[in-house]
Amino acid sequence: MSSEKITVHNLADLKNTSDDALPNYLNSLKFTQSHALTDVRLALGYSAFLIAGACFLWDYKLGFDSTKYYTAAAVVLYSILNGALTLWIWLKEAGTVYEGTSPSGEKVNIATSTKKNVPTYNMKITLTSKNGENKVINLSQPFNQWFDSQGRFVAVPFQEILATNIPAVGKLDPKRIASTSQGYSTDVLDALYAENTATGSGAEAAKGGSKRRKA
Numbered sequence: 542m543s544s545e546k547i548t549v550h551n552l553a554d555l556k557n558t559s560d561d562a563l564p565n566y567l568n569s570l571k572f573t574q575s576h577a578l579t580d581v582r583l584a585l586g587y588s589a590f591l592i593a594g595a596c597f598l599w600d601y602k603l604g605f606d607s608t609k610y611y612t613a614a615a616v617v618l619y620s621i622l623n624g625a626l627t628l629w630i631w632l633k634e635a636g637t638v639y640e641g642t643s644p645s646g647e648k649v650n651i652a653t654s655t656k657k658n659v660p661t662y663n664m665k666i667t668l669t670s671k672n673g674e675n676k677v678i679n680l681s682q683p684f685n686q687w688f689d690s691q692g693r694f695v696a697v698p699f700q701e702i703l704a705t706n707i708p709a710v711g712k713l714d715p716k717r718i719a720s721t722s723q724g725y726s727t728d729v730l731d732a733l734y735a736e737n738t739a740t741g742s743g744a745e746a747a748k749g750g751s752k753r754r755k756a
Contacts, residue, residue, distance in 0.1 A: 547688075549688060549692045555655075559699070567639060570643075575641060585625055589619050636653055637650060645671075647668060647671065649709055660685070661683050664681070686702065701719040705718050
């Protein structure tokens with residue numbers, strides 16, 4: 542569990558902290574995380590950067606007149622790569638923060654989002670069985686279900702929401718499956734945070750919690 546406080550009115554911080562907790566928790570349950578989407582994004586981004594750098598270098602070394610055709614080709618290629626990168630992020634990644642496979646072979650894709658001035662965490666969870674059948678679960682929960690009054694992330698209720706609503710997670714962590722009516726007040730969240738801080742439980746879910754995603 543992270544002892545770092547965030548501003549409870551900052552949606553970007555709330556979302557980024559929650560996004561970071563997803564892989565920490567799921568990987569602790571022996572999910573195998575896939576980084577394919579990130580790898581493609583980095584490959585496109587670095588390729589565009591290298592082309593821009595090469596264009597600058599040969600223009601500096603050889604002059605514009607002798608390299609103008611190469612420069613024109615590089616500009617076209619750079620534009621194509623940047624366009625491909627934009628489309629990849631917009632259409633393919635589409636807010637995905639986690640892709641992984643359970644020990645039994647089920648694939649899980651989780652995309653998250655928020656709406657302006659609405660403190661609700663929206664998750665689109667796509668489950669793919671071993672035979673290729675897809676099931677989509679749309680889940681929305683207010684951030685105050687797992688952030689206490691001081692802006693500290695509380696792992697237990699967050700994990701319970703995931704285990705209760707995602708069958709592949711619940712199978713691996715049945716003790717976190719909660720009744721549908723269960724909820725936590727601010728006082729209870731504060732108490733849970735104090736208890737877990739004292740006992741050290743929930744440390745897995747917050748490991749690396751200070752490394753937040755950029756909004």
